[in-house]
Amino acid sequence: MGRNRSGRDRDDSSATATTGAAGRSRSQGPLVSPVGSGTAELRPDRDRPNAWQLLIDGAPQSLVDLADPTHLGFEYQRRLGHLIDLAAPPGRPITVLHLGGGALTLARYTAATRPRSRQQVAEIDTALTELVRTELPLDRTWQIRVRGADARAVLERTPEASVDLVIADVFSGARVPAHCATVEFATLAARALVPEGRFAANITDGSSLAFARAQVATLLAVFPEVCLVADPAVLRGKRFGNLILAASHQPLPIAELGRRVATDSYLGRLEHGRALADFTAGAAPATDSTAAPSPAPPPKAFH
Structure with a gap:
C-alpha cells in the first residue's frame, strides 16, 4: 500500500513467459476493472510518460514504469x-520468492537489475494478475513464474534452503492477514532460505504500533x-504507514542499508540492536493461535 497486497490454488504457469508488447498506452487513459480483491484501477502517472499506478478500491498499491523497471x-x-x-x-542472479504480487513491480526490478534471476510470485488474485499481464506486460526473457495461490500455502511447498530472498508483501484488502504474520509463518520462511538468505516484509501500522512491535518480536523468535x-513519523505513531522488516540468520548489511536509507529521497530511520529491542518494548511474538491481522488504515491514509 503505497507511500500496498495476498499471497484456491491455481498454477498460472503461462505467466512465466509473457508477451513482449509495449503495454497499455497513455492515450488509452485510466482503466477500471473488477478483480478478486475489489476494483482495480490503472492510472497514468503524472510525472513519468510510461508509468502507471495500480490502485485497489482507491488505495495506491504500486507503480510500474514500462520504460524503466528499475524505477x-x-x-x-x-x-x-x-x-x-x-x-x-x-x-549477480538470485532466487526470489515474492509473497504477494500486485503489479509485479519488485519482480520487474529484480529481473532488470539482476538478469537471469529465478523468481516465483504468489498472488492469490488471479484476475489481478491477468489484468497486469495484459496491460503491463513482462519482458518475455524474465524468469518470473506467477502462481495463483495463497502466500502461506506456496511457502509451505517451497523446498528447504532453495531461496536467497523471501519478500512478504501480503495484504488482504488493506490488512496483513493473520496467518502470514506468525512465528509459524516466519519459521517456514527461514526453512525456505539458504543459510545466508534473508527475509523481508512490508507491513502497515500506526498509533501505538502494537502490530509492528509484535511483528518484530515474532521475527526475533525465529x-x-x-x-x-520506516518514516520517523510512523515510528512515533504520528501517522499510519509502511514499515519494512528484514531478518536473517547471518549479519544484516546494517551500515550499507543505513547509508541508503539516509540518502534516500524519502525520510527514513533504521532500527537495529538495542534500539530495536527498545522499540519492541516487551511485545509477545504472534503465533497461529494468537495472531490478528494488521489494523485497518484510517480513511484516506494513503491518499
Whole structure:
C-alpha cells in the first residue's frame, strides 16, 4: 500500500513467459476493472510518460514504469529495493520468492537489475494478475513464474534452503492477514532460505504500533538478526504507514542499508540492536493461535 497486497490454488504457469508488447498506452487513459480483491484501477502517472499506478478500491498499491523497471516510485518499494540490491554482489542472479504480487513491480526490478534471476510470485488474485499481464506486460526473457495461490500455502511447498530472498508483501484488502504474520509463518520462511538468505516484509501500522512491535518480536523468535526501516513519523505513531522488516540468520548489511536509507529521497530511520529491542518494548511474538491481522488504515491514509 503505497507511500500496498495476498499471497484456491491455481498454477498460472503461462505467466512465466509473457508477451513482449509495449503495454497499455497513455492515450488509452485510466482503466477500471473488477478483480478478486475489489476494483482495480490503472492510472497514468503524472510525472513519468510510461508509468502507471495500480490502485485497489482507491488505495495506491504500486507503480510500474514500462520504460524503466528499475524505477521504484513508492517509499516501501524503494526500501525493499535496497534489500534486493544488498542480497548479493551487484548484478549477480538470485532466487526470489515474492509473497504477494500486485503489479509485479519488485519482480520487474529484480529481473532488470539482476538478469537471469529465478523468481516465483504468489498472488492469490488471479484476475489481478491477468489484468497486469495484459496491460503491463513482462519482458518475455524474465524468469518470473506467477502462481495463483495463497502466500502461506506456496511457502509451505517451497523446498528447504532453495531461496536467497523471501519478500512478504501480503495484504488482504488493506490488512496483513493473520496467518502470514506468525512465528509459524516466519519459521517456514527461514526453512525456505539458504543459510545466508534473508527475509523481508512490508507491513502497515500506526498509533501505538502494537502490530509492528509484535511483528518484530515474532521475527526475533525465529531469526537472530532483525532490523526495521520506516518514516520517523510512523515510528512515533504520528501517522499510519509502511514499515519494512528484514531478518536473517547471518549479519544484516546494517551500515550499507543505513547509508541508503539516509540518502534516500524519502525520510527514513533504521532500527537495529538495542534500539530495536527498545522499540519492541516487551511485545509477545504472534503465533497461529494468537495472531490478528494488521489494523485497518484510517480513511484516506494513503491518499
